[in-house]
Amino acid sequence: MVLVYHGYTGRLAALLSGIGVEPGDRVRVVKDGEVFEGVLMPRYTVRASEDILVIKLENGYNIGIKVDERTQVSLASKKSRLERVAEPEEAVESKAKIVLLSTGGTIASKIDYETGAVVPALSTREITEWAPDLTDIAVFEAREVMRVFSEDITPSDWERLANEVYREMKRGVNGAVIAHGTDMMSYSAAALAFAIRDKPVPIVFVGSQRSSDRPSSDSILNLKGAFITASRAPIAESLIAMHASTSDDLIAVHRGVKVRKMHTSRRDAFQSINDKPIFLVNPYTSEVKQVGKILKTRDPTRTPSLEARFDDKVALVKAYPGVQNEIIDMLVDKGFHGIVIEGSGLGHISNRLLDSIKRAVESGVPVVMTSQCLFGRVNLNVYSTGRRLLEAGVIPAEDMLPEVAYVKLSWVLASKTRDIAEVRKWMLTNLEGEINYRHTLDLYPRWLYE
Amino acid sequence: MVLVYHGYTGRLAALLSGIGVEPGDRVRVVKDGEVFEGVLMPRYTVRASEDILVIKLENGYNIGIKVDERTQVSLASKKSRLERVAEPEEAVESKAKIVLLSTGGTIASKIDYETGAVVPALSTREITEWAPDLTDIAVFEAREVMRVFSEDITPSDWERLANEVYREMKRGVNGAVIAHGTDMMSYSAAALAFAIRDKPVPIVFVGSQRSSDRPSSDSILNLKGAFITASRAPIAESLIAMHASTSDDLIAVHRGVKVRKMHTSRRDAFQSINDKPIFLVNPYTSEVKQVGKILKTRDPTRTPSLEARFDDKVALVKAYPGVQNEIIDMLVDKGFHGIVIEGSGLGHISNRLLDSIKRAVESGVPVVMTSQCLFGRVNLNVYSTGRRLLEAGVIPAEDMLPEVAYVKLSWVLASKTRDIAEVRKWMLTNLEGEINYRHTLDLYPRWLYE
Structure with a gap:
């Protein structure tokens, strides 16, 4: 029989169980005169080298140390965690209650330290072993609500996710953290911004750009930032928490409808x-x-309402020189319900498409204009192309990102109305800060030239 | 009979012709104790106020001054320009020879100072009146080759423009400046990068973000920057010259295949x-x-060659959650020759589309993957979605911008080959710097947080 101890096998399993250390405890490793101290990590391994010990250093990085005969491993200090030390009840009471919902993606994955294979799904217990600091921030419960790569997420997944978060809000959590793949995370953050109205507490999306098996992984720090935000930031919006720079110093929290x-x-x-x-x-x-x-x-007494339907017959079409009018025609013929154009400059697309756009609008398919510049604001009053698009019934989406206009149109069409005049009103009503009416110069980043 | 003098009418026409000033001359205006000195501008007016005199100040701004009975207007100095002062022949000889080809757009427009209406087309003479400094930089000839808004430009316009520039290169110009609308300027700059091989001298695209009738117009400074670059920068690539910042200080010159x-x-x-x-x-x-x-x-002795065909049956498709596989199917069924996907993250699109993508490739339609992140590089080897896309035959376009991959694929398909293996080779061959194999940290702009 092989001894398996928190993923460790063979001699290391014997050694660790012998000195009584468990994941979450601080260990001290002396090897070749060098001293490493950090938190023992559990190992999720398919074919692990038996002699690699994984610890998380103070700076958040994980390292693997090959333990040989001359390596000394000792317990530095036991973890003092909820599950071990019974805290006074008031302490538990005063802590924020967070739910961590995992959807898949790099951050919500177990790590196989040797093969690099990534195995999804994290239970509360596994997260606690992996990132013990989180229990200092909040009392939390982790649950997997789906297991998909974010590029595969669909509008119907947003409905499911919104339902889960809504239920948790009704149960009185102080915040929801959503572990999500980064590819389509901003689309989902925008979706949940619209799908739950009158949110009492924040929804914080968090992901990881480097998988957790890499020493440079950003997952633990991002999770901590998300937990802190969810449990105590004075806000009740849909947010994204990720590294603010390449240093492991600060986590930036962005508005879910204004981030990319x-x-x-x-x-x-x-x-x-x-x-x-x-x-x-x-x-x-x-x-x-x-x-x-x-x-x-943030106002925990506020009663949220759920309006979580999204129309999957919406298309996001990019303008380019020579863009073919048959793309618009095809969408109308196939019964699509809405079209968002990622236009050029102030919100233009070739005049060759005017008739197709007119026909779309006349058939009751709203056409919304955004800009592929990303920065700045659509303005269809400056040039004649813009004015013709306005006459054709195009809805100018102010400074909304193309991706956010796509999500919002999908939400409006399924949750609110398909009447084209009403759609226009909803698209131009600023519900979640998706429109910023005033731009200051410092919103444009500084480009480095020398 | 109404006296019209360089666009001025009535009393002002009489006054200006009386003191013998012409557009390009420096004038001095004293009004209410204030002194204005600048270059007299011609007026292109539909219904101009008769008494507004327009001068260009030292800082490049145009102002309009209402001339009343108490306003004194006098000649400060005559312009010393080619057309007036016969320069010694050597001086003319040593000057670079530039061709300015105008395609339309804000920069290539006459200004109606009162109505704001913009009238296209600039002749050499009109440009010289409007921006007399340009003749200090180079001997130039201006010509209109088309008159379209840049959002209406098509791949066949690129062919026409490339032919014109090629002919000028064969005639021995030291550089070509292309006045172009800004909306689709980067697409055209990429097109000309590929369409003329072995360029001996540079092609410099230039535009204007503020129409010339606004005091904050950037057109003259941008044109000067483009002229300087075209006439003396030691380079023979397709470039874009535009303001480097919001100040009227420096013009940044970008590689046409790496700018947006x-x-x-x-x-x-x-x-x-x-x-x-x-x-x-x-x-x-x-x-x-x-x-x-x-x-x-730059090497004026190099012989350029023209490969200026572009395929207009290429589509640029953006990935979004719920992107419908019928969009790919429709393009294949409609006989499109190539598809560029603006994928998410490292170059992904929903796995639901795999079969449609496979079918496209099997039908001989190359599918090229780029990223909607814009910054960074496509890598289909990290996640299983990427590996499946690679297996389906998708061509990963490195760090190419989606827009540039679209232009290049359109060029490869019409000018080189439609054989899918050959298309892959061409797309992955770095012809004009469209691929940058090495990214330094400072390529990412600095985002301002406080």
């Missing part, structure tokens, strides 16, 4: 567009610094 | 993505400072 993944791999990929992040959170001191505007304040 | 309009209205809307601008040009001192990499150096 701007880099394929950097830890600070998520950036607010046409708006500022709302908070900078220090995951070491738990300090929450407000740097942007809070639009809806 | 990132703001709907700011003067510094054009920014290099995944690359640095190549030059910063001071339009006052004509200093050209290199800040990025030159990939093809």
Whole structure:
């Protein structure tokens, strides 16, 4: 029989169980004169090297240490966690209650330290072993609500997720944290912004740009930032919490309807567009610094309502030179209910498409205009192309991101109305800060030239 | 009979012709104790106030001054221009020869100072009156090659434009400046990068974010920057020259295949993505400072070749949650020749579309993957979705912008090959710097937080 001890096997399992350390405890490792101290991590391994011990260092990085005959491993201190030390009841009472809902993606994955294979699903217990600090921030319950890559998420998944969060809000949680793949995270954050009205507490989406098996993983710090935000930030909006820079220092909290993944791999990929992040959170001191505007304040007594239907017959179409009018025609012929155009500049698309757009609107298919510039605001009154689009009935979506206009139109069509005049009203009503009427110069990033 | 003098009428026409000033001359205006000195501008007016005199100040701004009985207007100095003062022949000889081709758009417009109406088309003479400094930089000839809003430009317009520039290169110009609407300017700059191989001299696209009738117009400074670049920068690539910041100080010169309009209205809307601008040009001192990499150096003895065909049956499709596989199916069924996907994150699209993508590739329709993050690089080897896309035959376009991959695929399909294996080779061959294999941290802009 093979001894397995929190994922460790063979000699290491014997050693660790012998000295009585468990995941979450601090261990001290002396090897070749070097001293490593950190929190023992459990190992989720398919074919692990038997002699690799994994600890999380103070800076949040995980390292694997090959333990040989000359390596000394000792217990530095036991973890003092909920599940071990019975805390006075008031302490538990005073802690925020958080629900962590996992949808899949890099952050909600177990790590196989050797193969690099990523195994989804984290239970409360596994999360506690993996990131013991979280229990200092809040009492939490973790649950998997779906297991999909974020690129596979559909509008009907948003409905499911909104239902889960709504139920938790009714149960009185102080905040919901959603572990989500980063690819489509901003779309989902926008979806939940609209799907639950009158939120009493925040919904905080969090992801990871580097999988947890890499030493540079951002998952634990991001989770801490999300937990701090969910449990105590004075806000009740749908948010995204991710690294503010490439350093492991601050977590930026962005408004879910004003944020976008701007880099394929950097830890600070998520950036607010046409708006500022709302908070900078220090995951070491738990300090929450407000740097942007809070639009809806936290109020646990507020009663949320659920309007969580999304129309999956909406398309997001990009304008490019030579864009073919048959793309619009096809969408109308196939019975699509709405079209968002990612136009050029102030919100233009070739005049060749005017007739197709007119026909769409006349057939009751709302056409919404956004800009592929991303920064700035659509204005259809400056050039004649814009004026013709307005005459054709196009709805100019102000400074809304194309992705957010897509989500909002999908929500309006299924949750509110398909009457085209009403759709226009809803699209131009600022519900969740998706429209920012005033841009200051500092909303545009600084581009480095030398 | 109404006296019309360079667009001025009535009393002002009489006054100006009386003191013998012409557009391009410096005039001095004293009004209510204030003194204004600047270059007299011609007036292109439909229903102009008769008494508004327009001068360009030293800082490049145009102002209109209402001339009443107490206003004194006098000649400060005559312009000393080619057409007036016969320069010594050597001076003319040593000057660079530039061609300015206008395609339409804000920059290539006459200004109606009162109505704000914008009338396209600029002749060499009109440009010289409007921006007399340009003749200090180069000997130039201006010609209108088309008159379209840039959102209406099509791949066949690129063919026409490339032919014109090619002919000018064969005639021995030192550089070509293309006045272009800003909406689709980066697409056209990419198109000309590919369409003329072995360029001996640069092609410099230039536009204007504020129409010339506004005091904050950026058109003259941008044109100066473009002229300086075209006439003396040691490079032979397709470029875009636009404001580097909101101040009227420096013009940034970007590689045409690595630049994007990132703001709907700011003067510094054009920014290099995944690359640095190549030059910063001071339009006052004509200093050209290199800040990025030159990939093809200027060599007037090099013989260019023309490969200027573009396929208009190429589509650029954006990935979004719930993206419908029928969009891909429809493109294949309608006989499209190529598809560029603007995927999420590292280059993903929902696994639901895999079969449609496979069918496209099997039907001989190349499918190219880029990222809607814009910054960073596609990598289909990290996650299983990416690996499945690779197996389906998707071509990962490295760090190419979606817009540039679209232009390049359109060019490859019409100018090179429709064989799918050959298309892959061409797409992955770095022809014009459209692929940057090495990203430094400073390529990502700095986002402001406080």
